[in-house]
Amino acid sequence: MSALSLIQAKLRDFARLLPFKMELQDSQGTPFIYRDRSKTIDERVSDLISRMTLPEKAGQLFHNMLVPGPEGSLATANSTFGIEDTRHLIGTKFMTHFNLLGPVSDPSMVATWQNAVQDFALSQTRLGIPITFSTDPRNHFTENIGTSFQAGHMSMWPETLGFAALRDPKLVERFADIARQEYLALGLRTSLHPQVDLATEYRWARINATFGEDADLSGELVQAYIKGFQKGKELGTQSVSTMTKHFPGGGPQMNGEDPHFIYGREQCYPGNNEEYHLEPFKKAIEAGTRQMMPYYGMPVGTEWEEVGFAFNKSVISGLLREKLGFEGIICTDWGLITDTAILGQDMPARAWGCEGLSELDRTRKIIEAGCDQFGGESRPELVIQLVEDGMIPESRIDISVARIMREKFALGLFDNPFVDVKAAADIVGQTQWKAEGEMAQRRAHTLLKNDGNILPLHEEDYRSKTFYVEGVSEAAARARGLRLGSLEQADIAIVRLRCAYEPRPGGFEAHFHAGSLEYCTGEQARQANIFSKVPISIVDIYLDRPAVLSEVASQVTALSVSFGSNENTYLDVIFGTNGAAPEGKLPFDLPRSMKAVQESREDVPFDTERPLYKFGWGLSYEDTYETQ
Structure with missing residues (x-):
């Protein structure tokens, strides 16, 4: 870069730190009310739409x-995720809402890119409408590319299940406030979360991002979550708008299959328990959530039309709008209109119950149901055709556009959409915030069994012992001073496992952990071999779903479960270092068998027979009893 170019770039960066200024009148001297920050939001919205x-x-x-x-430039098309050229989407299709894809490994680069996109939107489009950037959850310890992204440089906390295990609304609000500040630094102004589906069908692949099985606990925690992200009930320039999902509750999927895929499209209520699943959404509306996302599922055996929820007028307009009084933006889940491919896997549009409709008719049905935005789609030509052919009045489109524009004005995007690149590097992933996230990971560990009070291990107990480790790196173990050996040599085994699942094919589908919650026969035998050969077995299992742990629990000395934690925070817990101790309580029942899961009703909480461990179970190191 030449010296002149460098100076010009620095001047542009400096200008972006100042209050953003637009021309307030056109070439004929007519004031543009929507550009005048002294006017009310309603006045600005009305003027803009006109x-x-x-x-x-x-x-x-x-x-x-x-x-x-x-290096933060505007990207061209990305075939892996079916993403079109940025300039085309903004300059030709006039789109202004985008979900950031991929981890935040370099905050400065992301901030630079965000400014470049905003600069293009403001300088290369007629009305200069700023971009609203959104994101799936980023600050949790997870790897599911279909529903969230790894934290990267950002502070990393347990999954929301971990917050449910801790039952601490103040901690949830603190987490959300920190995540809000990191989002703001990066220019991310809408969270495609919280997820308040209830985990009543244990096989469902998306339980890890919920607050568990209990409606009251979920409702209490989601209110703290929204308060932290939105910085109160009303939106402002320091808020991140929350999109609560998946209305009216995606938990009761038939046989636990996920409606991303055609075999999981049916959602059922054999216990007639629809109202239970609505409770967290009522709490979210009460807390002021600004947006809602319906799920893909198609209700069967209810009074609702058997079509996916975003197509369902009785659910969207009748229930959400009229009965519950929600006035905010309703954005569909991703990909309801257009067939596509993700990670090399063909993905038909999730138009369940409407598969026979054309793309145009799907679009019409969603708009008529009462939705405002189409997630994961770039098809404005369909809306244009609906209006031009007289199938949808333009006045109906204006209603949704007004909701959407009101959000941008409330967030202050029309007045200053840019971010400070240097501040992004300083703010995102602060040492203190990362430390708080790791402490929450430690605390969320939930101790189910501790025979002989073997935990925590004290130095005098283990310095002379030989350890076998699995699921913990040898480097991390040796850093604790552990002497490592083979299974046959070991006195103590430390084993970290993942919840059981049945692997699915496909580049995208493989990321969804579904099917049986019980370890297969071969894995059970492998585990039993470890537990039988070592006198003391200390086991931790990452629960992204409520696992069947009867065989494991009967064989090990100590058993804990976790909800997203790194190996060092786990080692802190079992050795009691850095002030660590398990504080979690189960956010759902743990079933005794797969037979009990299969016989339970998808929509009814706590419905498996004789759970192995019940909701709320969790020992502390001060507890002396050994079994439940």
């Missing part, structure tokens, strides 16, 4: 993904 063409309105109804280009 100036928008139909294509400009249609673009606002689509919310898709973007990836940064090299």
Whole structure:
């Protein structure tokens, strides 16, 4: 870069730190009310909509993904995720809502890219409508590319199940406030979360991002979550808007299969327990959540039409809008209109119950149901055609555009959409915040069994012992001063396992842990071999679903479960270092057998026969009893 170019770049960065200024009148001297920050939001929205063409309105109804280009530049098309060229999406399709795809490994680069995208939108489009960037959950210890992204440089906390295990609304609000500040530094202004589905069907692949099985606990924690992200009930320039999902509750999936895929499209209520699943959403609305996302599921055996929830007028307009009084933005889940491919796997549109409809008719049905935005789609031409052919009045489109624009004004995006690149590097992943996240990981460990009070291990107990480790790196173990040996040599085994699941094929589908919650025969035999050969077995299992642990629990000395934690925080817990001790209580029952799971009703909580460990179970190191 030349010296002149460097100076110009520095001046542009400096200008972006100042209050953003737009021209307040057109070439004829007519004031542009929507650009005047002294006017009310309603006045600005009304003025803006009056100036928008139909294509400009249609673009606002689509919310898709973007990836940064090299060194924070605007990216061209990405075939892996079906993403179109950034300039085309903004400059030609007039879209202004995008979900950031990929981890935040370099905050400065992400901030630079965000500014470049905003600069393009403001300088290269007629009305200069700023971009709203959104994100799936980022600050949790998870690897599911289908539902969230790894934290990267950001502070890393346990999964939301871990917060449910700790039952501490103040901690949830603290987490959300820290995540909010990291989001703001990166220019991320909408969270595609919280997820308040209830974990009543234990086989479902998305339980890890919920607050568990209990509606009251979920409702209490989601209110703290929204308060932390939105910085109160009303949106402002320091808020991150929350999109609560998946209305009216995605937990009761038939046989636990996920409706990302056609075999999991059916959602059922054999216990007639629809109201139970609505409770956390009522609490979210009460707390002021600004957006809602319906799930893919197609209800069967209810009074609702048997179509996916976003297509379902009785659910969206009748229940959510009219009965529950929700007035915010309703954005569909990803990919309801267009067939696509993700990670090399063909993915048909999740138009369950509407598979026979054309793309145009699917679009119409979703709008008529009452939704405002189409997630994971870039098809404004369909909305344009609906209006031009007289199938949808433009006034109906205006209603959704007004909701969407009101959000941008409330967030302050029209007045200053840029971020400070240097501040992003300083703010994101602060040492103190990372330390708080790791402490929450430690605390969320839930101790189920501790025979002979073997935990915590004290130095005098283990310095002379030989350890076998699995699921913990040898480097981390040796850093604790452990003497390592083979299984046959070991006095103590430390084993970390993952919850059982049945692997699925496909580049995308493989990321969903579904099917049996019981370890297969071969894995049970492998584990039993370890536990039988070592006098003391200390086992921790990462629960992304409620595992069947009867065989494990009967054979080991100490058993804990965790909800997203790194190996060092776990070692702190079992050795009692850095002030660590397990504080968690189970956020759901742990079933005794797969037979009990299969015989339970998908929509009814705590419905398996004779659970091995019940909701709320969790020992402390001060407890002296050995079994439940």
